[in-house]
Amino acid sequence: MPREEVMKWLRTRFFPHIWCPGCGHGVIMHALLRSLTALDKKPEETVIASGIGCSSRMPGYINACTVHTTHGRSLGFATGIKLAKPELTVIDVMGDGDCTAIGGNHFIHAARRNLDITTVIFNNNIYGMTGGQYSPLTPMASKATTAPFGHIERPFDIAALAIAAGATYVARGTAFHAQLLTDLIVKGIESKGFSVIDAITQCPISYGRKNKMGSAADMLAWQRDSAVPAQAVAKMKPEDLQGKFVIGELYRTTAPEYTAEYDKLIARVYKKGGKEN
Numbered sequence: 001m002p003r004e005e006v007m008k009w010l011r012t013r014f015f016p017h018i019w020c021p022g023c024g025h026g027v028i029m030h031a032l033l034r035s036l037t038a039l040d041k042k043p044e045e046t047v048i049a050s051g052i053g054c055s056s057r058m059p060g061y062i063n064a065c066t067v068h069t070t071h072g073r074s075l076g077f078a079t080g081i082k083l084a085k086p087e088l089t090v091i092d093v094m095g096d097g098d099c100t101a102i103g104g105n106h107f108i109h110a111a112r113r114n115l116d117i118t119t120v121i122f123n124n125n126i127y128g129m130t131g132g133q134y135s136p137l138t139p140m141a142s143k144a145t146t147a148p149f150g151h152i153e154r155p156f157d158i159a160a161l162a163i164a165a166g167a168t169y170v171a172r173g174t175a176f177h178a179q180l181l182t183d184l185i186v187k188g189i190e191s192k193g194f195s196v197i198d199a200i201t202q203c204p205i206s207y208g209r210k211n212k213m214g215s216a217a218d219m220l221a222w223q224r225d226s227a228v229p230a231q232a233v234a235k236m237k238p239e240d241l242q243g244k245f246v247i248g249e250l251y252r253t254t255a256p257e258y259t260a261e262y263d264k265l266i267a268r269v270y271k272k273g274g275k276e277n
């Protein structure tokens, strides 16, 4: 059972949830809720937005200001909310398909603007809700319902994409490393700018079964065994990283935050009585 302070963030009246047995999405939701309690956030000052997908059902279970929007567009909604009320903590939860396929354009431009929004990408390598079609994060050679003979597209390196697009905090955790994930989400929320947390999670039904990865417990063991801590990478050769992924804080910088710049612009224009120069 979650701790009492975490329970307060749950809308248990909507349980049972929709997630399959062994799905990692609940572990990530728990990490998010632990990060909100650790930061002493208040539900009425916390917005959780999502698009469409198994992962995107999550805000419905959370007792905060939540919006379950349209597939790939949640960052558009989150942007509007943040601009209208910059004082709110805005978190956007997205599936890997939601964020990087249909939502890819919103994602890169939100990162470029450096809006103070924390995104948590539920990266289960697949479109879970619709039955296992490949996403832009599906690894090459994996099987999917739309790649029955093995996937021939290269996946995005989502961390590199986020950094190149302008995100100012980028990290990766997994459902297996639940405490690390909590700490990374805490830091992402604290960081004033666009934060991206790639949260690797298992989909035993639509991805694991097709790729003979075993049970949910086996998939958690796969996360444990494939993860390389960011601190260890410097000492490793590129070939040692084959088939592995790096976890921990991957990138952090500072850059002007969009809503702060917008407020400055409004103040400047008011001071000049609305005149251009």
Ligand SMILES: Cc1ncc(C[n+]2csc(CCOP(=O)(O)OP(=O)(O)O)c2C)c(N)n1
Residues within 6 Å of the ligand: 052, 053, 054, 055, 056, 071, 094, 095, 096, 097, 098, 099, 122, 124, 126, 127, 128, 129, 130, 135
């Ligand atoms: C405009 C639009 N296109 C397609 C769909 C169908 N659809 C619903 S969820 C989904 C993919 C979800 O996959 P992902 O974002 O990876 O999340 P997961 O279910 O794996 O958590 C798709 C394609 C939709 N709802 N709306």
